[in-house]
Amino acid sequence: MKFRIVAGCAALGFALAASAQNLVITNARIIDGTGNVIERGSVTVKDGKLISVGAGGAAGSAGTRIDAHGMTVMAGFIDAHRHLIRGDADAWLKDHAGDNMKSFVNAGFTTVFSMGDDPKGILELRRRLKTGELAGPTLYATRVIPLSGPMPRPAAAPRGPFTDLARTDPARPPDRPETAPPAIPDEESRAAVRAAKQEGFDAIKTFMLATPGGPEGHTLSVIVDEAHRQGLRVFTHATAVQDALAAVNAHVDVLAHTAHIGRLEEDESARRTLLDSHVPMVSTLAVFIPHFDDQNRPLFRDGGPFPMPRPLSSGGQGPVNARILWEGGMAYAYGTDTQWDPRASLADELRALNLVFSPRDIIKILGPNTAAAINKSGELGTLEPGKNADIVLIDGDPLQDVFNLTCVVLVVKDGKVMVDHRGKHRAATD
Ligand SMILES: [Zn+2]
Missing domain, CATH: 3.20.20.140 (Metal-dependent hydrolases)
Structure with a gap:
């Protein structure tokens, strides 16, 4: 088993906090924290809260679309x-x-x-x-x-x-x-x-x-x-x-x-x-x-x-x-x-x-x-509708290699994108 070297995925820099946005994160592997894994799904965010978490592309949802490129989303x-x-x-x-x-x-x-x-x-x-x-x-x-x-x-x-x-x-x-x-x-x-x-x-x-x-x-x-x-x-x-x-x-x-x-x-x-x-x-x-x-x-x-x-x-x-x-x-x-x-x-x-x-x-x-x-x-720890939109996007699947948890490339807190380093990472499955 090969372990990822932490320094290899250390994302540097910091995107300044924007105001709360309506977001749709598509094309994501979703590990919702309750035991469910959705291989290709979407997460929608409105007014700082999670609105939906599920399979498919969340067609028709309004908001800034973030393509996860098959990377993993989890709760912050x-x-x-x-x-x-x-x-x-x-x-x-x-x-x-x-x-x-x-x-x-x-x-x-x-x-x-x-x-x-x-x-x-x-x-x-x-x-x-x-x-x-x-x-x-x-x-x-x-x-x-x-x-x-x-x-x-x-x-x-x-x-x-x-x-x-x-x-x-x-x-x-x-x-x-x-x-x-x-x-x-x-x-x-x-x-x-x-x-x-x-x-x-x-x-x-x-x-x-x-x-x-x-x-x-x-x-x-x-x-x-x-x-x-x-x-x-x-x-x-x-x-x-x-x-x-x-x-x-x-x-x-x-x-x-x-x-x-x-x-x-x-x-x-x-x-x-x-x-x-x-x-x-x-x-x-x-x-x-x-x-x-x-x-x-x-x-x-x-x-x-x-x-x-x-x-x-x-x-x-x-x-x-x-x-x-x-x-x-x-x-x-x-x-x-x-x-x-x-x-x-x-x-x-x-x-x-x-x-x-x-x-x-x-x-x-x-x-x-x-x-x-x-x-x-009631607010944190899992990706479920109604909870705070605290979301991390991870390059890799932590269920395959738990050290992928150190490869966070995008962070949303209360519906605001605070870190976005997707550009510096190869899409996991594209
Ligand atoms: Zn202590």
């Missing part, structure tokens, strides 16, 4: 776990926000959920995107709220030669704290949630690290209760299975990572609890497992060092746990937890997902499951 991509702002927020907004936002749309991402950024900066970025000052994806912002006072840090355990971040994750023994941190009064936690609502945040983010007899589970349940009263949902970071259990027991809405510390194949009760909670889980597999080269070869093979002295390279249990939960029916969703280029980040996450998921699975993860995780199933 969603990253449910990103970090955006680097360094000083004002400087980043001034110098980097514009290019950064374009890089998301160029890669096909029409919706991005920030899982923790400078609070003022991320709200300002969202404002600029909403008003059209900046062209880019729809952005949602979370406010981080603590579950306890400062966590006692045990003396660093002796380490081998590879001190990557996944090994020094405080959720991983022997670094896991064995004494409880101070509690935060309930009213303080509730006030923090109400303040986040007042400031205009879309959701709450918390970090679960459950200590013996500690306050984290109780505090999280208080935050969830107040958040739900305020109409906010709660995303929780949990990298160990026991922390994911503490989070679902506090009735959080989304697990922001795949729990990769702890083996679900050896823990039927944990598996059952996670599945019975019906809490969706966001992938973020690639930041925790060894990277691969652009031919998808593991870098530690063929003379490379093993284990690999790269950051976050010891979380290989993540894909196994993900597959176990998938088999049990978990609504598994897409997110990267990265700060690097969105297209490269997509390729990295696909390499990790590709270890345990078929292209068909990955399309479901990327589309409807991620829309559901961010509570936007």
Whole structure:
């Protein structure tokens, strides 16, 4: 199997956002995200919404006609776990926000959920995107709220030669704290949630690290209760299975990572609890497992060092746990937890997902499951009449080679053509 080199289809440049158009995309392979594939069909768009998705040429439909030349259309991509702002927020907004936002749309991402950024900066970025000052994806912002006072840090355990971040994750023994941190009064936690609502945040983010007899589970349940009263949902970071259990027991809405510390194949009760909670889980597999080269070869093979002295390279249990939960029916969703280029980040996450998921699975993860995780199933994630006209055109068939998802050549957001590089790509089937 030949894998496409990501750089080979990187589309550069950016078409400025036009006003909402009535569009007819014809001659397309349509992967609608619900499981249907239409080999030659059309998608029609009116007033920023999808009007029809079906076989044939949509004869008689009004609007600008876009010939897909047999390329694939899918719903715009969603990253449910990103970090955006680097360094000083004002400087980043001034110098980097514009290019950064374009890089998301160029890669096909029409919706991005920030899982923790400078609070003022991320709200300002969202404002600029909403008003059209900046062209880019729809952005949602979370406010981080603590579950306890400062966590006692045990003396660093002796380490081998590879001190990557996944090994020094405080959720991983022997670094896991064995004494409880101070509690935060309930009213303080509730006030923090109400303040986040007042400031205009879309959701709450918390970090679960459950200590013996500690306050984290109780505090999280208080935050969830107040958040739900305020109409906010709660995303929780949990990298160990026991922390994911503490989070679902506090009735959080989304697990922001795949729990990769702890083996679900050896823990039927944990598996059952996670599945019975019906809490969706966001992938973020690639930041925790060894990277691969652009031919998808593991870098530690063929003379490379093993284990690999790269950051976050010891979380290989993540894909196994993900597959176990998938088999049990978990609504598994897409997110990267990265700060690097969105297209490269997509390729990295696909390499990790590709270890345990078929292209068909990955399309479901990327589309409807991620829309559901961010509570936007009514608007996003599939190509169905009535949903937002967030559409990507892909050179190649991702069901044949999932890495074709990195070959986005045209992007429509809310009915506006934001990127159009069809001219630079050979028609797939003409
Ligand atoms: Zn994160």
